[in-house]
Amino acid sequence: MLEINNLQVKLEEEDKQILKGVNLSIAPGMVHAIMGPNGSGKSTLSYVLSGKDGYEVTGGSAALDGAELLDMEPEERAAAGLFLAFQYPVEIPGVGNMTFLRTAVNAQRKARGEPEMSATDFLKEVRSRAKDLKIDAEMLKRPVNVGFSGGEKKRNEILQMAMLGPKMCILDETDSGLDVDAMKLVAQGVNALRSEGRSFLVITHYQRLLDHIQPDVVHIMSDGRIVKSGGPELALEVENNGYADILAEVA
Amino acid sequence: MALAQLKQDATDARLAALSMPEGGWSAAARRDALGRLRAMGLPGRRDEYWRFTRPDTLNQPAPPPAAVLDHGEAPVFDAVDRLKIVFVDGVFDAAASDDLSLEGVTIERLAEARGDIHWARDLYGTLEARGQDPVQRPFAALNTAFATDGLLVHVHGTPSRPISLIYRHADTGSDAILHHVLRVDSGASVTVLENGPAAARFNKCMEIDLADGATLHHVRAQGRDHERRAVTHLFARLGSESVFKSFTLTANGMLTRNEAVIEFTGDDAVAHVAGACVGDGDFHHDDTVFVTHDAVNCESRQVFKKVLRNGATGVFQGKILVKAGAQKTDGYQISQSLLLDGDSQFLAKPELEIYADDVACSHGSTSGAIDEEALFYLRSRGVPSGPATDLLTLAFLAEAVDEIEDETLAAEIAGRLEAWLERRRG
Numbered sequence: 192m193l194e195i196n197n198l199q200v201k202l203e204e205e206d207k208q209i210l211k212g213v214n215l216s217i218a219p220g221m222v223h224a225i226m227g228p229n230g231s232g233k234s235t236l237s238y239v240l241s242g243k244d245g246y247e248v249t250g251g252s253a254a255l256d257g258a259e260l261l262d263m264e265p266e267e268r269a270a271a272g273l274f275l276a277f278q279y280p281v282e283i284p285g286v287g288n289m290t291f292l293r294t295a296v297n298a299q300r301k302a303r304g305e306p307e308m309s310a311t312d313f314l315k316e317v318r319s320r321a322k323d324l325k326i327d328a329e330m331l332k333r334p335v336n337v338g339f340s341g342g343e344k345k346r347n348e349i350l351q352m353a354m355l356g357p358k359m360c361i362l363d364e365t366d367s368g369l370d371v372d373a374m375k376l377v378a379q380g381v382n383a384l385r386s387e388g389r390s391f392l393v394i395t396h397y398q399r400l401l402d403h404i405q406p407d408v409v410h411i412m413s414d415g416r417i418v419k420s421g422g423p424e425l426a427l428e429v430e431n432n433g434y435a436d437i438l439a440e441v442a
Numbered sequence: 443m444a445l446a447q448l449k450q451d452a453t454d455a456r457l458a459a460l461s462m463p464e465g466g467w468s469a470a471a472r473r474d475a476l477g478r479l480r481a482m483g484l485p486g487r488r489d490e491y492w493r494f495t496r497p498d499t500l501n502q503p504a505p506p507p508a509a510v511l512d513h514g515e516a517p518v519f520d521a522v523d524r525l526k527i528v529f530v531d532g533v534f535d536a537a538a539s540d541d542l543s544l545e546g547v548t549i550e551r552l553a554e555a556r557g558d559i560h561w562a563r564d565l566y567g568t569l570e571a572r573g574q575d576p577v578q579r580p581f582a583a584l585n586t587a588f589a590t591d592g593l594l595v596h597v598h599g600t601p602s603r604p605i606s607l608i609y610r611h612a613d614t615g616s617d618a619i620l621h622h623v624l625r626v627d628s629g630a631s632v633t634v635l636e637n638g639p640a641a642a643r644f645n646k647c648m649e650i651d652l653a654d655g656a657t658l659h660h661v662r663a664q665g666r667d668h669e670r671r672a673v674t675h676l677f678a679r680l681g682s683e684s685v686f687k688s689f690t691l692t693a694n695g696m697l698t699r700n701e702a703v704i705e706f707t708g709d710d711a712v713a714h715v716a717g718a719c720v721g722d723g724d725f726h727h728d729d730t731v732f733v734t735h736d737a738v739n740c741e742s743r744q745v746f747k748k749v750l751r752n753g754a755t756g757v758f759q760g761k762i763l764v765k766a767g768a769q770k771t772d773g774y775q776i777s778q779s780l781l782l783d784g785d786s787q788f789l790a791k792p793e794l795e796i797y798a799d800d801v802a803c804s805h806g807s808t809s810g811a812i813d814e815e816a817l818f819y820l821r822s823r824g825v826p827s828g829p830a831t832d833l834l835t836l837a838f839l840a841e842a843v844d845e846i847e848d849e850t851l852a853a854e855i856a857g858r859l860e861a862w863l864e865r866r867r868g
């Protein structure tokens with residue numbers, strides 16, 4: 192599904208290398224988790240994959256189902272099936288959440304040569320998916336993320352993911368800022384979407400989320416590289432002992 | 443001295459090219475306005491009030507030619523059920539207009555209301571003259587003196603349809619001067635629509651007298667002809683508990699100066715003036731607003747948004763004057779521009795002058811580019827850069843468009859803005 196090969200990235204404005212050769216291969220249907228100290232490059236990886244400005248790829252490649260992602264515009268990556276749930280979802284004053292969702296859904300359909308979703312079908316689907324995530328009608332009407340609490344913003348990301356039905360979902364610290372119940376809702380939302388043809392890359396600092404969304408593989412990222420990979424037990428080790436031991440061991 | 447002479451010469455040259463219509467009841471007001479115009483002279487480039495907008499092409503005896511745009515689309519408000527009154531290059535077109543009859547209102551043409559007695563006699567030029575202090579507005583005085591036509595509208599009930607003034611432009615060299623007077627009686631309510639480019643150069647003045655408890659909704663769309671020029675004035679006096687809401691859409695136009703002069707004379711009244719303008723290239727748009735609070739517990743709102751690209755210029759001069767004793771005044775003013783490139787510019791001069799102590803007034807002015815974070819967020823969800831930029835641009839304009847109370851009219855305006863942006867994406 193996702194093949195990342197020796198990906199190297201620096202900041203465009205500064206001479207600062209952030210990703211120093213990331214290798215990652217995620218097969219269809221798999222859930223991978225990435226953990227790692229603050230500033231190790233996890234969000235940068237997710238941004239570079241989704242096409243954010245400000246980064247310069249100095250080497251390597253990243254392909255989604257064989258198509259080179261790094262040559263595409265952000266909207267093309269989305270239409271190709273990539274989705275990023277942002278660590279910090281963006282507020283967009285003046286654009287209603289519903290309008291935003293509908294525009295996004297139909298833009299992707301158009302890019303794939305599919306017919307637009309009818310207003311009634313769309314409404315039906317949004318309502319039912321929003322209900323699962325305990326997002327009320329009022330939140331759907333409000334401008335995108337404006338005045339939403341931290342937890343509401345994260346649930347809104349999952350709603351978008353559910354509506355867009357991507358192949359490759361990257362969740363960047365979707366658990367941060369969530370209370371225990373909201374975390375369960377989000378995890379249920381993710382689990383409901385798990386399928387053979389859909390993969391997940393879950394970035395998190397805590398085992399908690401991984402209790403609910405069980406990963407097949409766990410990676411540790413440090414200083415712009417994936418320094419260790421293993422099974423779910425690796426996350427438990429981090430939870431119990433922090434990163435010091437692991438980093439010392441690979442140093 | 444040299445400057446004063448230049449001004450004098452420009453004024454003389456312009457006056458030489460104009461002739462005052464036979465007056466009847468309006469003759470005294472016209473002569474008075476001419477006297478005031480001679481005394482103040484046409485604006486010069488050094489005048490503080492014209493610091494950001496060059497008056498030259500508005501001053502010169504004949505207007506620079508303006509091509510007539512054939513955009514092949516239905517004019518704004520075409521789908522609205524309304525009473526249509528059409529002017530072509532400033533000349534009333536009876537064949538294209540509906541009968542000037544509508545329940546709850548009497549409508550006459552200025553050019554036809556002769557005789558010595560008329561209800562509009564107390565108003566014609568009166569609000570304009572009041573509006574000359576403390577800032578001079580020479581083009582309004584010129585208008586009062588030389589207007590060739592216009593409408594005298596007396597609203598005594600609540601007409602079921604809007605009164606729609608349609609200004610067509612057919613002659614590339616036309617120079618139109620229209621003066622409307624509107625009186626809305628106590629408890630009466632009306633919607634007035636205006637649309638169209640009107641002429642190569644258009645000088646329009648509208649004097650509005652709102653009695654206690656009167657309501658006026660005003661929505662206008664200035665025509666899309668690229669080379670047209672316009673200088674317009676709205677003078678509104680608000681009686682107690684009256685409501686005045688005015689919105690202007692400006693898309694294109696080489697030069698537009700829209701002045702709104704609003705005075706609260708009765709308590710508990712509400713006035714909102716808003717504008718959304720979109721300009722591309724050779725576009726200069728100036729909103730100049732002066733709100734005077736001279737009564738208790740009145741609310742004024744000014745909401746002006748400008749989208750500028752390819753070297754377009756936007757100007758905002760807005761003032762809230764709260765006189766002594768105008769307690770509980772709620773005054774709000776916001777002027778913002780969205781610059782879609784580095785060549786465009788926005789010049790703003792927001793002002794507050796307050797002589798009462800128990801008031802809440804705020805003003806803000808900003809100039810910025812498209813929010814890159816928001817743009818990336820939209821693109822990451824699959825919305826291509828063009829439509830995503832438009833969506834954010836419309837969101838920026840929304841606060842102004844939302845000032846239109848009627849949902850159908852608001853949707854019509856929003857649709858025009860969207861289409862304008864879409865055309866520019868090619």
Ligand SMILES: Nc1ncnc2c1ncn2[C@@H]1O[C@H](COP(=O)(O)OP(=O)(O)OP(=O)(O)O)[C@@H](O)[C@H]1O
Nearest residue numbers: 202209227228229230231232233234235236245278
């Ligand atoms: N646009 C930028 N400008 C300056 N520095 C940046 C920028 N983007 C990333 N960095 C730097 O790159 C490094 C990696 O940041 P990144 O956000 O990817 O870390 P992270 O692993 O997601 O951290 P966290 O766990 O705190 O979310 C940090 O040192 C960060 O300061």
Ligand SMILES: [Mg+2]
Nearest residue numbers: 233234235278
């Ligand atoms: Mg991060």
